[in-house]
Amino acid sequence: MSTHLTEAANQLRWWLRLPPTNLIDRGDHVRFRYALYLMIHQVATVLYGMNGLPETMHYPSRLEGARNRLNSLSRAPAHAGDTLWTLATERDPAKAWAAAAGLMRDTLSLLNESSSDHDALDREFQEGSFKPDQYRDPVELYALAAEIAERIRLLDGTSAVALGGSLGRGYADRQSDIDLLVFGQGIPGEDDRHRAISAWPAVTCGPLIEPACDSVVLDGAMVHIRYWTRQTVEDMLATIPGPPMPPGQRILAEExxxxxxxxxQDGRIKVWKEVLRCLPDALVKAVIREVRDRRPRFHEQWRKAQDADDRIHLYCLAIQAVNDLLIALYMRNGRFLSTPRWTHKDIGVFDTLPADLVTCLARLVDGIIDGEDMEARWTVLEGLWDTSESL
Incomplete structure (x- = not known):
C-alpha cells in the first residue's frame, strides 16, 4: 500500500473522529470549504490507489474527470463520483458534510475489507470519538493548557512549550481545542509519550500517538500536541531572507x-518569535511572486474545467487559487499562512486589505450551482489580486 494512500485513508478517519462541523457554527466558511476540498482529494486518492491509478495530490489540481472516473471504478462505493460532485456543488454546509461523511465511511469500509496491510492502516477508530462532549469556557481552557504544558515539560528532551491554535491567537471560544507546540533537542519517543499521556488524569479518549503529533481528549477538551526539534526551527529561520520556504516550514513559521x-526555559521561543516579527522585504516579495506565478496555470486549468463542466475539478482549483490569494495577502501584512484558518478573524486587523474581501471570499469558495458562470468567479479573484497589488 502506497504512502499516499495510507496517509489519505488516515486523514479520512480523522475527519470522522473529529468532524469539522464546528466550523459551520463558528462562521469559518472558508476553512470549512477548504476541508471539503481536502476530503475530495483524499477520497479520490484512496479510491484511485485501490484501483491501481495515480493518486498524488497536485497544486494546481489535476483532478480532471473525477466524476466519471470514480463512477466507473470496479472497487469503489456506488456512485462515488456523483457524491464528490455533491461536495463540490452543495451550498448547504450540513448537507455537504452529510454527503462527505457517508462517502468517507463507505470508502474506509471498502478499504478495510480489501486491504491485507494491517499495520499501515489505523483501523481502530470511533466516529466522533475526538469530539468533546462538552464545551469549556476559554478561561478554563487557558488554565488547562498551562497545566498540560507543565506535564509535557517532564518529557525527556523537552525545553519549550507554546500555545497555538485559536487559543494562541486570542480567538478562543467554547468550542476551541487546545493546540500545543513542543520543542526540544529531539522528539520524545512514541512509547514514552504514550505512557506519560495515558497516566494523566481525566483522559476520556486516546491518546492517539503519531510520529510527531499526539491527540487526546482530556477533561472534556480536545488536545493536540505537535513536536518539533530545535534544529528544525533553526534551519527554517536560517532560510530567511532566502528563497520561499517549503510548505512544511511555512506551517512552523505561522505557528x-x-x-x-x-x-x-532558555528563552528560545522568544528569540524565534522576534526573528519572525518583521519579515524581510525580500522574503515577502519572493513568496508573493511564487503564488502570483501560479495564476496563469490556474486560469488555464480553470477554463478547461469550465468548458467541460467539470465542477469537482473547478471546485478544487477555486479553493487552491483562493488559498494562494490569501497567502499573498497575509505576506503583505507580515504574516505567514499555510491554509485558511481563522481568516475571517485575522483579516479584521490587517492594514492592507481589498474592500469587500470577506464577501468575495465566501462567493469564491461556495458550491458551484447549475448554470453558474465560473469565469465570473475568476474575474472576482483577479480583481482581488489587482486591488491587493495596488494597495
Whole structure:
C-alpha cells in the first residue's frame, strides 16, 4: 500500500473522529470549504490507489474527470463520483458534510475489507470519538493548557512549550481545542509519550500517538500536541531572507508567529518569535511572486474545467487559487499562512486589505450551482489580486 494512500485513508478517519462541523457554527466558511476540498482529494486518492491509478495530490489540481472516473471504478462505493460532485456543488454546509461523511465511511469500509496491510492502516477508530462532549469556557481552557504544558515539560528532551491554535491567537471560544507546540533537542519517543499521556488524569479518549503529533481528549477538551526539534526551527529561520520556504516550514513559521509562550526555559521561543516579527522585504516579495506565478496555470486549468463542466475539478482549483490569494495577502501584512484558518478573524486587523474581501471570499469558495458562470468567479479573484497589488 502506497504512502499516499495510507496517509489519505488516515486523514479520512480523522475527519470522522473529529468532524469539522464546528466550523459551520463558528462562521469559518472558508476553512470549512477548504476541508471539503481536502476530503475530495483524499477520497479520490484512496479510491484511485485501490484501483491501481495515480493518486498524488497536485497544486494546481489535476483532478480532471473525477466524476466519471470514480463512477466507473470496479472497487469503489456506488456512485462515488456523483457524491464528490455533491461536495463540490452543495451550498448547504450540513448537507455537504452529510454527503462527505457517508462517502468517507463507505470508502474506509471498502478499504478495510480489501486491504491485507494491517499495520499501515489505523483501523481502530470511533466516529466522533475526538469530539468533546462538552464545551469549556476559554478561561478554563487557558488554565488547562498551562497545566498540560507543565506535564509535557517532564518529557525527556523537552525545553519549550507554546500555545497555538485559536487559543494562541486570542480567538478562543467554547468550542476551541487546545493546540500545543513542543520543542526540544529531539522528539520524545512514541512509547514514552504514550505512557506519560495515558497516566494523566481525566483522559476520556486516546491518546492517539503519531510520529510527531499526539491527540487526546482530556477533561472534556480536545488536545493536540505537535513536536518539533530545535534544529528544525533553526534551519527554517536560517532560510530567511532566502528563497520561499517549503510548505512544511511555512506551517512552523505561522505557528511561531501566532503562538503564546507557556514554557520557555532558555528563552528560545522568544528569540524565534522576534526573528519572525518583521519579515524581510525580500522574503515577502519572493513568496508573493511564487503564488502570483501560479495564476496563469490556474486560469488555464480553470477554463478547461469550465468548458467541460467539470465542477469537482473547478471546485478544487477555486479553493487552491483562493488559498494562494490569501497567502499573498497575509505576506503583505507580515504574516505567514499555510491554509485558511481563522481568516475571517485575522483579516479584521490587517492594514492592507481589498474592500469587500470577506464577501468575495465566501462567493469564491461556495458550491458551484447549475448554470453558474465560473469565469465570473475568476474575474472576482483577479480583481482581488489587482486591488491587493495596488494597495
Amino acid at each position: 511561531l508567529q501566532n503562538c503564546q509562550l507557556l514554557v520557555d
